[in-house]
Amino acid sequence: MRHNTPALSHKLWVAAVLCAGLLGWTHAAQPAPQDGTETEAKSPGPRYTVSAAQLQRSVAARFPLRYPVPGVLSLDLQVPQLRLLPEHNRISAEMVANAAGPALNRSHNGTFEISFALRYEASDRSIRAHQLRFKRLQFPTLQPGVVDMLNTYGPALAQQSMLEVVLHQLRPQDLALADVVGLQPGNITVTDAGLVIGFVPKPL
Template identity: 30%
Template sequence: MQRFLKSRRTLFATPLLLASVLLPGCATGPRTVTLGETELNLLLSRQMPVEKRVLELLDTRLSAPQLRLLPERNRLALSLQLSWRERLSGHEGQTPLTLEFALRWDEATRAIRAQQVELLEPGSAGGSGRQALASRAAKLLAEQWLEGQAIYRFKPDDLTKAEALGLKPRAVTVTSRGVEITLAAS
């Protein structure tokens, strides 16, 4: 449970050297920080597996993350392996999941968050009616877990120089190069 709560705070956490990468000079105007697909996958893999117990009845585990860029739709796709076990009966199951989501900037927490999460590939429920129900519940949990999740969080010092120049994160866009965060005038 503690591991889930830690990963719930931020999916990806890494220092961002804005002073040396983003703002090499004193020129003003929009600047862009790009988080590439490889970097995002590396950051994500550090946060897995995610384990959660549901109502003391169902243990779930999300693992084997693989993130893909969907620039044509300004979204990301996240493939995961979902494993679950009913605590009372001991029945177990697993299924691959793919979740698709958009991104938004959250000024209050200085984070980029997942939004509009959709389950793309439901996987096979298989087994008895009870197992199918447990599988559906676990899938719903995965979808709810990702909604609002911090994908990237700026550290307080990361934006200090940008803010001194009057720049703040404004747009978050998924491109073929990665997730681009545009910093523009306040």
């Protein structure tokens, strides 16, 4: 009777390598304990981390942007400075805004601030901004009436400037091990250092 021992051994070896790789990937991605104590032995599952610096570089590539208010002025938005808000599981973006145009005697600098949550888009493996909230649009040197007018454009400006902006895009190799075991990115947690992406089973 013929035994296919080499083929069976090869399959077991491949399975062992995949399991070891997945466990190593999970362990490496877990945040280090803050108090110097060891983490618990149980594993929360595979994680993928994205640093705050990576997020800042991604969003910077989209700016500066210009938005006209026809016949009145135009707003130029500079590169946003991102601030992580772990307590709300959101990110805030504050950017310098320059207002200039026929309705103003000179250009004026101010600030524009919004916040947003995050979602995973499977079609292109991207982490995107969504659930935008307009916070404030301030111009200290403009007349209050003009600032009030600009703030009416604030929510629309927030949508145009940051809605669905790609903050990070995962590579196929980043998801290779997760694909093998039938997982895909799920929940996204904002931490002080960046993002921690958890994995969930793929839908059948």
